[in-house]
Amino acid sequence: MGWSLHHPHGLIYHAPQYCHRGYTLFANLLPNGNLLFYTSAPSEPGPMTEIGGHSGGLVELDWDxxxxxxxxxxxxxxxxQRLPNGNTLALMWEEMSSDTTFRVNGGFTTAEDPVHMLGDVVREFNPKGEVVHEWKSWEHLSFDEDII
Known part of the structure; x- marks a missing residue:
C-alpha cells in the first residue's frame, strides 16, 4: 500500500485515461488500518458484462x-460497507425469474437473452463469507410505481 507525506488526506492519484462514465473504484480504510476493496473484474466474462461495474470479489489487506x-x-x-459487528454488506446482482422480468417497467435485458434481467440484492456476509441476511429489491419495490 502507499501513502503521501505531502497531502493531508493521504494518497491522491488521478489517471485521466480511466475517468469516464461508469468507471468506479472503491476502497475503504477500516478502523483497524486494513484496506477493504473490490478486486478487478473476473478473468472469465460474467453474465451481462456490458452493464459494467462488476468485480471479481472483495479483499481485505493489512498494512503489510x-x-x-x-x-x-x-x-x-x-x-x-464493513459493519461494526465485523460483517460486510455488499451490493450484488441476481438473475430474476422470467415472470419477474416481464413485470418490470424498464430495466435492461440483452438481445441474446431478452427473458432474463438482473436485479439488485444487498447481502450481509459474516467473516466466514456466509450470507446472514439479504434484501432483494424486486421484493420491496412496486413494479407500477418504481419504473426503471
Whole structure:
C-alpha cells in the first residue's frame, strides 16, 4: 500500500485515461488500518458484462499487504460497507425469474437473452463469507410505481 507525506488526506492519484462514465473504484480504510476493496473484474466474462461495474470479489489487506479476508463473487458491483459487528454488506446482482422480468417497467435485458434481467440484492456476509441476511429489491419495490 502507499501513502503521501505531502497531502493531508493521504494518497491522491488521478489517471485521466480511466475517468469516464461508469468507471468506479472503491476502497475503504477500516478502523483497524486494513484496506477493504473490490478486486478487478473476473478473468472469465460474467453474465451481462456490458452493464459494467462488476468485480471479481472483495479483499481485505493489512498494512503489510497480507490477505486478511476475501470474498470471491463476480456478481458484486458498485458498493460495499464493513459493519461494526465485523460483517460486510455488499451490493450484488441476481438473475430474476422470467415472470419477474416481464413485470418490470424498464430495466435492461440483452438481445441474446431478452427473458432474463438482473436485479439488485444487498447481502450481509459474516467473516466466514456466509450470507446472514439479504434484501432483494424486486421484493420491496412496486413494479407500477418504481419504473426503471
Amino acid at each position: 499487504g497480507n490477505l486478511v479476508w476475501q470474498l470471491e463473487n463476480p456478481w458484486l458491483h458498485h458498493d460495499f
